[in-house]
Amino acid sequence: MNPREIFKSPLDDSEGVINVRKYRPEAASKTVKVELESFPDQPLESMPQSAGSLNEEIGAALSEILAIIKETVQARTVAFCWVNRAKKKFIVSAVQTDSENFTQEKSWAFQSDAVTQIVIAQKAQLYTEISPSDEPALVPYYQAPNTIKAFMGVPVFYRDDILGVLFADSLVKGAFGHDDVHLLSRFGRLCSAFIEKYDLKSSYIESTRFADAAQFLTHGLYRTLDLNDILQRFCESVSQAIDFDHLALALLNRKSELIVRKSISKSQYIAEGQAIDLERSAVGHAVTKGNYGAIDDLSQLGETPRFYVGETISTSASSATAKQGSMLILPIRLGDLTAGVLTLEHRETRYFNAELFRKARFFVETLALALHRLLLDDQRRTLTPIDEExxxxSLRTFYTRLSADINRCLRHQQALALILIEFDNPDALRARYGATSLSMMMQQAARIIAANTRSYDLLARFGELSYAVCLTGISETHVRFWAEKIREQILNFAFETEDKFKNIIATVSIGIARLRENEPEIETLVANAQKALEHAKLSGGNVVKIF
Incomplete structure (x- = not known):
């Protein structure tokens, strides 16, 4: 089944917590062909007018997007309005503004303003310079003039119709350019995704019996940005709403390998951490083709494995490899990219009907929405100058300033050192203390490191449990002394946690790389520091190594 694509262009590759890739399989020695029974798309009605929690969730989601846009493009106001073309009105849905006199009216009529022009032209609009005399006509959503100098806006489509308008303005002339409009368009497409998925969600929640599981999942997803928590809640919700014997949830990693992250079974099944063969398995074939559907009788697979060649899967007491029952396969799609796959298996043949498919697809679409949110948050953290936590x-700002420091040190023939500091045994720390306590630990560690730096030194969040420091005008001996000092201070510090009766005692590994005149590239400097850090970790941790 090929669902209608929402996004016109693929998202950029991300190396953050979520990894989405276009998979291009290499030529396989054996062609695998798996026939899936397809389910037709459930036709969606027009946007529902239901009130209550659903509208509140949509408003909260849109407000979060607007806040990110406002911070990213440094706008005075960012707003989303629904478009009622029949009544020729805009209905304000969500606003993020620094102005005290943004209109208090919930709607305003079409005029000759910039927002109306977006609806008429069905295209993005950009005003780089707005004169004081033109402001009242072009920017009608303020109760009084705000000396707005720049404006941009994009239409938000639902299917082929304009459903809303997303726009931003600024007090600075020329504040927005074509790149900003392109970025706003991407946010507009994300709004389209929210709207479509909420349309799908509303029809399911109001018409099926799995409302409790759906609400448990959707409400919980907006309380966390932790991938493990999201996947756990997702599996619990699917288990509550759908009867199955086996569940496997897999996501693509940075190497474009499809790795099982969650496995729920009543007997021996695929293990968590196992890679799925993308070229020679039934599930891999469905993922690479982007096919939704069911295998009504697994015995028809013959020699083709479910997940990987040589798998040992027991779905009955009689055989550890027998293929019996039926399987539902749903790739997790982010636009035209694949992020992973959900598979459900039942001992009965032809078990998964259209109703069960729609239920499972709802959960997969909701998970895709959560993964989109994680990806967006990861990109936002990259764009913002300061790490909020x-x-x-932020890493982007650090690299910009590091590049400037490298150029300055090369001109003045000064020494420069890049230091990477990472906590040892991160998996054990996560398992024992949890995300909140580790966040507190990182905040306290930042204060320790900052207290030992000068005003012109650079300190940045480099990873989930790591920092990067740039020191200039300091010899190799003093750099090592500084790193040893930081290592000892962290070793001897009792980090506070959310449990006032529990502290974290942790160690760090530190890698150092010095700037060399014959290798002035920032990429080389960072790579050398990472090699030194890796050497320190392989040496057992709690040690300083210099490249």
Missing amino acids: TGTL
Whole structure:
């Protein structure tokens, strides 16, 4: 089944917590062909007018998107309005503004303003310079003039119709360019995804018996940005709403390998951490083709494995490899990219009908929405100048300032060192203390490191449990002394947690790389520091290594 694509262009590759890739399989020695019974798309009605929690969720989701846009493009106001073309009105849905006199009216009529022009032209609009005399006519959503100098807006489509308008303005002339409009368009497509998925969600929640499981999942997803928590809640929700014997949830990693992250079974099944063969398995074939559907009788697979060659899967007491029953396969799609797959298996043949498919697809679409949110948050953290959690520089800002420091040190023939500091045994720390306590630990560690730096030194969040520091005008001996000092201070510090009766005692590995005149590239400097850090971790941790 090929669902209608929402996004016109693929998202950029991300190396953050979520990895989405276009998979291009290499030529396989054996062609695998798996026939899936397809289910037709359930036709969607027009946007529902239901009130209550659903509308509140849509408003909360849109407000979160607007806040990210406002911070990213440094706008004075960012707003989303529904478009009622029959009544020729805009209905304000969500606003993020610094102005005290944004209109208090819930709607305003079409005029000759910039927002109306977006609806008429059905295209993005950009005003780089707005004169004071033109402001009242072009920007009608303020109760008084705000000296707005720049405006941009994009239409938000639902199917082929304009459903809303997303726009932003600024007090600075020329504040927005074509790149900003392109970025706003991407956010507009994300709004389209929200709207479509909420349309799908509303029809399911109001018409099927799995409302409790659906609400448990959707309400919980907006309380966390932790991938493990999201996947756990997703599996619990599917288990509550659908009867099955086996569940496997797999996501693509940075190497474009499809790895099982969650496995629920009543007997021996595929293990968590196992890679799925994308070229020679039934599930891999469905993922690479982007096919939704069911295998009504697994015995028809013959020699083709479910997940990988040589798998040992027991679905009955009689055989550890027998293929019996039926399987539902649903790739997790982010636009035209694949992020993973959900498979459900039942001992009965032809078990998964259209109703069960629609239920499972709802959960998969909701999970895709959550993964989109994680990806968006990861991109936002890259774009913003300060890491919100620790108050240190963001990675993007750090690289920009590091590049400037490298150029300055090369001109003045000064020494420069890049230091990477990472907590040892991260998996054990996560398992024992949880996300909140580790966040507190990172904040306290940032204060320790910052207290030992000068005003012009650079300190940035480099990873989930790591920092990067740039020191200039300091010899190799003093750099090592500084790193040893940080290592000892962290080793001897009792980090506070959310449990006032429990502290974290942790160690760090530190890798150092010095700037060399014959290798002035920032990529080389970072790679050398990472090699030194890896050497320190392989040496047992709690040690300083210099490349």
